[in-house]
Amino acid sequence: MKWIYIEEIANYKDQDVEIRGWVYNKRSSGKVRFILVRDGTGIIQATISSEKNDHPLFKKFDLLTQESSIILRGRVREDKRAPNGYELNIDHMEIIQIAKDYPITPKEHSTPFLMEHRHLWLRSKKQHAVLQIRAEIIKSIRDFFDGRGFLLMDTPVLTPSACEGTTTLFETKYFDQNAYLTQSGQLYNEATAMAFGKVYCFGPTFRAEKSKTRRHLMEFWMVEPEVAFAYLKDIIDLGEDLILNIIEQVIKNNQKQLDILERDTKPLENIKKPFPCIRYDDAVKLLKEKGSKIQWGDDFGSPEETLLSQIFDNPVCVTHFPAKIKAFYMQPDDERPDLVLGVDVIASEGYGEIIGGGQRIYDLKLLEQKIKEYNLPREAYEWYIDLRKYGTVPHSGFGLGIERTVAWICKLKHVRETIPFPRLLYKIYP
């Protein structure tokens, strides 16, 4: 008999099929037994009807517990009353394993308990919805860049030098030298952008930050486009298009998951281009008016990002940051060289920064001077300096954090649910 997945059930109306899966729930009603079976692609109601109380399938039914693994055979019936419009009238059940004392029951559990059992928690409905949306977001991002002629260029995780400071790096021995886990593929992207014009990298990045906030993971995925000959305004435009495309694709393809999460999508649907764009100077003023203690020259922390996020309905772009709070490679503003042509995009609804990027320094002398100023080891950056020697051009790019984007789109309180196995401060199990 044909083994099918529950997501295909509508194609098999009135046919006999086999379903392989796990018991999600069960109940009895008179002479009928109902088993809710999940197979990872959906949940279907399997039914056993008999006039006889000692029907062999009733006996098997009695043994079933939550998450027991079973193989069922039966006929697919359309039934308006069934949870997804179809049910399976079974005449055969093979029990592979009766699960004993499955730790996650329908009752409420604490988050630390669920995180300890993350490998099992993944089986629950809400986690399913979040991770399905995550997969869709990733696919929509890749399709977006592939469709616009960007070439995927995987950048290395193991790097000999630090991109954004050394205090938050994971270090490892690389045979006879030290290596660090990448915090960003950007520097390498700049090399591939000079070769291919428009590129993106998309992989895991690492920050050994002693941060225990709802927005920080030690290991997180980031997509980073980089465009030769692009200026600040061009990549703001690109970032807006990317975000709008993510929203559009998720709303189009994940209505079911959004419903499970009870996500009101109106605030997302109302987002329009162009996003409000303010300079750091004005952002600081705005924040002070709203009661923040921020001083000009301070970097935004989570509270400032949240506050800014709440002022606007749209995501908001902040540009022209003080150079001293940003990385060495950022292009200074011609008129105000104490500022750099960077941009942070802060998501709406109280979610923080999801994009950071800007224009890169392309003048050889200026870059050499900055490397000195920031006390970076020049020999590790020789190849990066080369990019300014051999046909340097203005160029820009950004990084979008996947987990923060998923948290925002799903309206989750914490990023820890946006990746199958989150790496948190001190927490690396399971």
Added chain:
Amino acid sequence: MKWIYIEEIANYKDQDVEIRGWVYNKRSSGKVRFILVRDGTGIIQATISSEKNDHPLFKKFDLLTQESSIILRGRVREDKRAPNGYELNIDHMEIIQIAKDYPITPKEHSTPFLMEHRHLWLRSKKQHAVLQIRAEIIKSIRDFFDGRGFLLMDTPVLTPSACEGTTTLFETKYFDQNAYLTQSGQLYNEATAMAFGKVYCFGPTFRAEKSKTRRHLMEFWMVEPEVAFAYLKDIIDLGEDLILNIIEQVIKNNQKQLDILERDTKPLENIKKPFPCIRYDDAVKLLKEKGSKIQWGDDFGSPEETLLSQIFDNPVCVTHFPAKIKAFYMQPDDERPDLVLGVDVIASEGYGEIIGGGQRIYDLKLLEQKIKEYNLPREAYEWYIDLRKYGTVPHSGFGLGIERTVAWICKLKHVRETIPFPRLLYKIYP
């Protein structure tokens, strides 16, 4: 004026456009100057014609060197004689930078020299072709799994325990404990497969092997599908479909790149399903007949893989390996418990293993026993053992190495050219 990419040039016939790029080559012929300009998406011939030897654009032309960065404006003309059928008659040239002494000239360079200049070598035609094929292969793989209902589940790089032995691990401090860079997402895939039925992970993996062969990188990308309720034969079938799909997509979409690489695609086009499938026992016999010194019980090394690869026109599947040369989680054969239900797929034309996988142990007691036998720290595997407590089912999966696949499809001698910034023994720069 509109800035366009060379790949779009055919849409702008007889229109004025702007091209931003780098000088690839130049030459003069009487009253015409030719500049081959690359912008990362293609190469176009720009022409300047004048009766006057002191034409201002001629003076600029004289300054141009290889890899100088320029912005050109002019009219797009169809011209059968031009390299790609179009040329640009320019009336404006802005020189951004004259590149001095670009290290990679059209003459031959040694591979160590080119590897030292990998950030610039990426600009050359052949490297372009390889990395464009790489991007297409990755896209074809993702589309293949997405199209078959597999859910992308990113597995962690930072792991508390080793999947395939501890001798070849990169280690790092994770706050108050040790962590290791993943060698495979498989164990985590097994958890997500129990939650979602059909999953795949796709990310960088790491092996600190002191191997200096043409098939080894310290950091390489791997795609790993895992399927609940699947047996050995099911995932061999899946692997065959995956490989055939990669070949089909690359031949369909990358003819230009394959031509640049002078890849004869006939051997790829002739590959059919099912691949020849032999047991380890028979593989050893075959190898011995061909003069190999292999003994039953030895693992295949590169020479054995190459030899096997040359016996068949198709890729070949080898199954039923001695348990003692394989990982602890492999399902023993019912009839011959000293063998495991693993499969290696060995690419054709002398290329080695590109797929390794098999059926996983799903019996709780057997897994517990194996963990003991292999001296693995049980506490690190508690979550993995849980998968056998709560609704265990037979399941199978495999990993396909991207760089080896790219090397095979492109028919390259060495995997180091299949990724933008390869990590080789002792080599982490640039």
